[in-house]
Amino acid sequence: MTKPSAGAQERDRRTGWKQNPEAVQANILRVARKVFAKNGLSGARVDEIASLTATSKRMIYYYFGDKEGLYRKALEEAYREVRRKEEQLNLEGLDPKEALERLVEFTFDHHHANPDFIRLVMIENIHHGKYLAASDLIRDLNRGAITQLDQIIRRGRAQGLFRDDADPLVVHWQISALSFFNVSNEATFSLIFGEKLSTAAGQKRVRQWAVTAVMNAVLAEPIA
Amino acid sequence: MTKPSAGAQERDRRTGWKQNPEAVQANILRVARKVFAKNGLSGARVDEIASLTATSKRMIYYYFGDKEGLYRKALEEAYREVRRKEEQLNLEGLDPKEALERLVEFTFDHHHANPDFIRLVMIENIHHGKYLAASDLIRDLNRGAITQLDQIIRRGRAQGLFRDDADPLVVHWQISALSFFNVSNEATFSLIFGEKLSTAAGQKRVRQWAVTAVMNAVLAEPIA
């Protein structure tokens, strides 16, 4: 009786779930990100998260303490993943102009491809950055987010290609604004002005417009 | 039956606005906008809204049906107010270049000065534009939002000042992105990168950067 049944053993061997805390937590976090992104912090239901999980509601509290703890970790995990991808971009070999173009394109594409991340950041801003402020991890992670851009601009200015007043922080602000807004406000924008910019063709146009806008803002000699 | 009785009139005179349905509704809407902007739709509490009101919770249901009805009306009212201000901008007398500069500045400044409106739009996007979609009023209101820009660009292109591929919709997208993001993401941006762009001086810089970026994106011959 006290011997575990073969069935249970098998299930474990197959799924790797039980007695695998990290997998359980990762599974919860993945689900939580989706549900928080869809409904916001107060709109999300712990019950819904739990039911989409391979484990039970109780485990959420076991590992994350409470709903806010789960939200915070989900947010951290989302930021961590973004940074991980950004670091894979290797722009150092390219000339400044091309590197900057690539960076804008990458940011635009990445935001476009990860609406859940965008939504989590929107939600976090609705909460005035309260949870991000409490997470040293996220702030540390992100401080580095500007390093690549900083080096590109440094090189571009050294070569006389970029304007002397091109400030990495402001350029990052510009790139982020265009890439972020494109996703965050898609719903209201397309409702009011139609879907023209939401189609594949439309997105291609605004992406190009964004690249040109950033380049022309930075280049010493803007392209006509 | 819509005429207040003499007794009601008297009470009205004493209290200032009891028995004045429109004033009661306006009061509720003003409070609701603030509370929804602060907490989101599910985060907002009908009780909190009611307590900040000069009237009672029952009146909210009396006039707006339910929480979502109140949210929708608050959203409509916010959009309506924006449009009212935009219409006061008279750019027709100006030459296209200056008119466009003014429009960018106005949008930037207006968004900066009305964070509650920005937050309502963020919230609405969190809800995938569900409530805006249900409101013919808002869509009609906003369709006109692009008319001024359309005329400016038309004139600029006619005069050979602006690029031929300058599309009012895309330019509006660009202006909105910069102006909106500047407010919507202030919390997370400043937490991660510091307050440099949030100060008065910083805001002045990004405002100028935004104007230049839009102009250089549109001008046939960008300014170096």
Next chain:
Amino acid sequence: MTKPSAGAQERDRRTGWKQNPEAVQANILRVARKVFAKNGLSGARVDEIASLTATSKRMIYYYFGDKEGLYRKALEEAYREVRRKEEQLNLEGLDPKEALERLVEFTFDHHHANPDFIRLVMIENIHHGKYLAASDLIRDLNRGAITQLDQIIRRGRAQGLFRDDADPLVVHWQISALSFFNVSNEATFSLIFGEKLSTAAGQKRVRQWAVTAVMNAVLAEPIA
């Protein structure tokens, strides 16, 4: 449809419950006292209290905020009731000896007759007086509890009947100890030593013993 049914109207007319907040609160408090007395603060179930009530669980939170708020009010109400009864005792016309005897008898009998009050005080002591400490009302109420004894002892000492070192506070302590313990520890005492002192005859004996003990402790010339 919107007209209330005759049945509901009748019920209201009969019970006086609905739309009678004070009766509802009093009803809740009466039940709460019993359940808290039986199970303690953490042992009590809000659901149990609600089900024994003529109203719903929701009303408990409506009127008392939370479980602790209900406990606090129930405690206050219990103390208030005790004081109300004590004030009805009129000992001023009696000579000091007889007055003191009467006071001891009254206290002993009252505690005996109100085990729920005793249990609430036990429970409150288990909580280190935390809730009583937070209630100005209870402290104010009880400060007066010693006034009658103070006057009796004053008179007895003035007449040379009572010892000069008879301190009202200490005498009150003694009276309380005997009367309180008699009820509070009835369970363990009778389990260990049998029911002899719990029967009517046994209670009569200890009551007499208590009276004599207090008198002999106070009298200038103890009775043999």
Next chain:
Amino acid sequence: MTKPSAGAQERDRRTGWKQNPEAVQANILRVARKVFAKNGLSGARVDEIASLTATSKRMIYYYFGDKEGLYRKALEEAYREVRRKEEQLNLEGLDPKEALERLVEFTFDHHHANPDFIRLVMIENIHHGKYLAASDLIRDLNRGAITQLDQIIRRGRAQGLFRDDADPLVVHWQISALSFFNVSNEATFSLIFGEKLSTAAGQKRVRQWAVTAVMNAVLAEPIA
């Protein structure tokens, strides 16, 4: 099988008491007594007890079955310890008067010095003595608690020093009441009437008052 293996012995030597079942149980019981005394039976948390223990939660269930089993054993252990101390009191050589004084003083002091024991008994009374009733051990232990007093009173009555109606059970009741209440109700008493009787000086006074009260209640010729 009760002999630890060599490997276990080694670990034992390192850790001090792992693999020493009795020490583990004693450790758990010591912690449990404190936590139950502080919070009551339902107020105590198994998790808190476990975390204050040198071992794990699982061991509590292993050794004591469930929370109530642990409580029962903690209660038993507390009673056992009290009896152990009482038996060390040797009053047989003293004359009855002095012996009785000593016994009152001892009881008063012991209760004063062991508030956790008092609190456990309070808690047990809140539970109507349910767990004590289930423990033959405790009842047997305590039956003897009155033996010493019985002999003292027997001797005092034989010598004509004590009243003929002095009943050991009633005198024990009196001694217990004063000594117990002094500790059990300290919180509420001092909150209502101030700390005067809680200070060292105040405790000295009530202790003396208790001794005198018991003596005067018992003595054939009370002291003025």
Next chain:
DNA sequence: TATGAATGAGGCTTCATTCAT
């Protein structure tokens, strides 16, 4: 003997909403 992981049941509390006047 020992333990970290896991959990079902049930507890407290909140919320938008409606009732009765």
Next chain:
DNA sequence: AATGAATGAAGCCTCATTCAT
């Protein structure tokens, strides 16, 4: 037009306990 009282449904969270090793 207005309101204080009332509520069902559902939310978040905790607890003693067991599992699997």
